């Protein structure tokens with residue numbers, strides 16, 4: 439959330455060129471929404487790129503030296519070793535942490551609310567306040583549940599598909 | 606001249622000198638066992654032969670051809686000619702491939718490399734590879750049959766016992782037809798009741814006149830299977846000779862001490878009734 443604030447407000451505070459640029463460069467969006475949306479996008483991309491690259495790095499480093507040595511004595515080149523042997527083991531290792539992270543990402547989108555991006559919770563709240571109905575906010579909740587549930591099923595299926603080998 | 610000739614190979618890790626000048630001569634079809642207590646550089650020596658480590662100095666010649674230091678002047682030596690094959694203590698099979706795929710992987714990769722070298726175009730190559738893969742599958746099946754795994758070809762490593770995994774690893778190394786096959790304590794990671802099946806496979810290979818170098822703690826096996834036994838102590842070859850010479854009439858005091866100690870710890874019947 440802090441990162442979203444920083445990305446959204448900092449350019450304005452520092453009077454950087456980015457501010458007018460965003461307004462002119464992204465004209466095809468409605469102006470006020472687009473900068474907010476862009477800020478949220480940038481914040482999420484930076485934040486999750488950091489998390490994911492960390493997961494990939496950990497996955498690649500967790501493959502034992504023995505696998506590389508076995509490839510070397512069999513005459514595989516470095517790239518052959520990576521694509522034919524290491525990669526599939528990394529994929530298997532990173533699926534559980536990846537699925538966690540992606541599900542957290544879905545839930546984290548509600549943080550964009552704080553800088554006024556019209557996302558799911560925002561819409562739910564406005565609808566509730568303007569129409570005086572409580573149900574839309576529950577519908578929004580149900581939507582999260584279904585979305586996250588679907589993702590969970592997808593990842594479970596993936597993990598099962600790869601369960602024929604152990605790393 | 607001997608088939609394999611190693612002269613004065615030295616290797617240090619930082620300040621610790623692990624190999625202090627190892628010499629070795631081995632003829633084609635001979636089996637050499639390397640014995641000695643832990644930390645004496647046996648593994649390091651095998652790794653130097655396979656270029657998993659680069660020796661600091663010394664020469665390695667196979668069949669009259671100097672393979673280390675490389676004559677071409679290349680900085681890093683790669684085992685591209687695949688003179689040596691290696692079987693590891695902890696198998697190092699590829700978990701995502703079944704037994705047969707583990708054996709054929711290197712064959713397929715090699716076939717593809719050859720086609721690339723001949724500059725065969727992408728689609729033509731894919732087509733040729735299909736046939737090659739079929740051929741390699743037959744080769745792989747034959748080798749797996751030879752190590753007694755005809756019924757386990759489609760099984761993944763996690764579905765196999767340690768002994769079976771090690772036999773797959775041996776088949777994988779054999780597939781490339783290396784001139785000299787190295788084993789680094791092939792049975793040390795196995796339950797005692799599983800060592801027999803692996804040792805039997807190695808013994809069959811010895812009878813087929815494969816040139817092999819085996820690091821082992823199985824004295825009984827070393828005595829039965831090898832043409833030469835080498836005792837390593839402290840980074841040098843303390844003594845080398847026929848099994849009878851080493852096990853029955855060791856000349857060096859250290860060899861004697863090592864042998865009597867291993868007889869105690871392994872509580873085997875006396876290695877030598879002489």
Ligand SMILES: Nc1ncnc2c1ncn2[C@@H]1O[C@H](COP(=O)(O)OP(=O)(O)O)[C@@H](O)[C@H]1O
Pocket residue numbers: 618621623641642643644645646647648649650
């Ligand atoms: N990569 C390495 N870095 C530093 N020291 C090593 C390395 N590999 C082996 N050694 C050292 O070399 C010595 C010999 O090891 P090794 O060849 O594995 O002996 P052995 O196989 O006879 O038990 C040991 O003291 C070990 O600590």
Ligand SMILES: [Mg+2]
Pocket residue numbers: 647648649790
């Ligand atoms: Mg060792």
